[in-house]
Structure formats: C-alpha cells, structure tokens
Amino acid sequence: AQSVAQPEDQVNVAEGNPLTVKCTYSVSGNPYLFWYVQYPNRGLQFLLKYITGDNLVKGSYGFEAEFNKSQTSFHLKKPSALVSDSALYFCAVRGLNTGFQKLVFGTGTRLLVSP
Amino acid sequence: DGGITQSPKYLFRKEGQNVTLSCEQNLNHDAMYWYRQDPGQGLRLIYYSQIVNDFQKGDIAEGYSVSREKKESFPLTVTSAQKNPTAFYLCASSPEFGGGNTEAFFGQGTRLTVV
Numbered sequence: 015a016q017s018v019a020q021p022e023d024q025v026n027v028a029e030g031n032p033l034t035v036k037c038t039y040s041v042s043g044n045p046y047l048f049w050y051v052q053y054p055n056r057g058l059q060f061l062l063k064y065i066t067g068d069n070l071v072k073g074s075y076g077f078e079a080e081f082n083k084s085q086t087s088f089h090l091k092k093p094s095a096l097v098s099d100s101a102l103y104f105c106a107v108r109g110l111n112t113g114f115q116k117l118v119f120g121t122g123t124r125l126l127v128s129p
Numbered sequence: 130d131g132g133i134t135q136s137p138k139y140l141f142r143k144e145g146q147n148v149t150l151s152c153e154q155n156l157n158h159d160a161m162y163w164y165r166q167d168p169g170q171g172l173r174l175i176y177y178s179q180i181v182n183d184f185q186k187g188d189i190a191e192g193y194s195v196s197r198e199k200k201e202s203f204p205l206t207v208t209s210a211q212k213n214p215t216a217f218y219l220c221a222s223s224p225e226f227g228g229g230n231t232e233a234f235f236g237q238g239t240r241l242t243v244v
Binding site: 046 | 138
C-alpha cells in the first residue's frame, strides 16, 4: 500500500533562511511525487512534482524538491524563506501500477516563517 | 477562468439532516474526487469518479453518497449516517483517470459544521 510520512508537524524558520520540509514515501515500484500548499480555509495549490529524470525538481514560488530513491524521500526546499511562505504543506504520492492509482497524502507540515 | 468551484463555502447541518455539497469543474477533466480534511489527519479519500455515471468508494465512504450525471459535476451528499461530519471537504479533478503524472486540481473547499 502507498503511504507518505511527514515527520514534522511544524517547521519554524526565520525569514531569509533556507527551509526544508521533509517527506518520505512508500510505494511499489517507481513513484509520482507531488507537493501542495494550503493557505487557511482554502484548497490545495500545486507546487511541484517528480515524474522522472532529474532528481532536483523546481516549482512555483521558488520552491524545489529533491527526489532520493535510496532514502525514499522527497524533501521540499527553498533557499530563502519569506513570511508569505507560512502555510500548510502536503506531500503526496501516486504509484505507477496499472488501474486506479489514488493520490495518497501525508498529514501535512505547518511552516511558520518569522520576520 | 477555468477551475473547480465548490459551494457553499460554509455549511451548517443539524443532527439527522442530509446535506449536499456542490462541486463543478470546467476543466474538461475526466476524473473527480472528494477528500475530507481533519486536523492532523491529512486528506482522506471519500469517493472518486473515473467517468460520467461511474464512481467508486474511497477509504472513508460510509455515511456519504455521490453522483456523476454530468462530466462537470460531482456532488457529495453527507447523510445522517455519517456520525462525525464536521470537517473541511475538498473536491479535486484530474485530466485522466488515476491522473498518472498529472497533478490534481482542487476547489476552495466547503467547511461543514454540525450544529
């Protein structure tokens, strides 16, 4: 069964510092991996995805994520955090098996960027 | 503008009452999904639909029902059998069933509260 773990409920970082939000996954075979961001009382917005190819994926708003197959991780990163990055971040995985492959989400990590 | 529209944004339900949450998309997507979001639990899949007139139960379908009479619409009914319906409900769509390497697009959510 597919699963995603986001080990940190909350990440605190000062504005201007680099940030990392961790994600590990479990899936049979190769995964499709996604990061979404959610602002209060809003839907999820897509940030970036890993399908194949380069392990470093660049996405919206200056975010990037590194796929590490040996560690089954897909950590979200940003070189310099902004206060406006404060939000709830979700990692998600979908397997490559045939048939319906539902998108499985982690429990989310709240990012707080202080001025 | 293309997108997914959920209504209403806030909904209050009395004990023993059925309520229906609306989800409409104009993205011409085949697949549509309903997720429930509770604090600390991430997103859980309620129902999904691959194509018009077809839908399948997700992980937590008990107490919910759906229909897919039109490609654009995927309403969710929360029945009186759902014992703990207070939550944030998110509708999503993707271009093809399972979505594969394509990301899902989310609506802005409906917050349902039992009063």
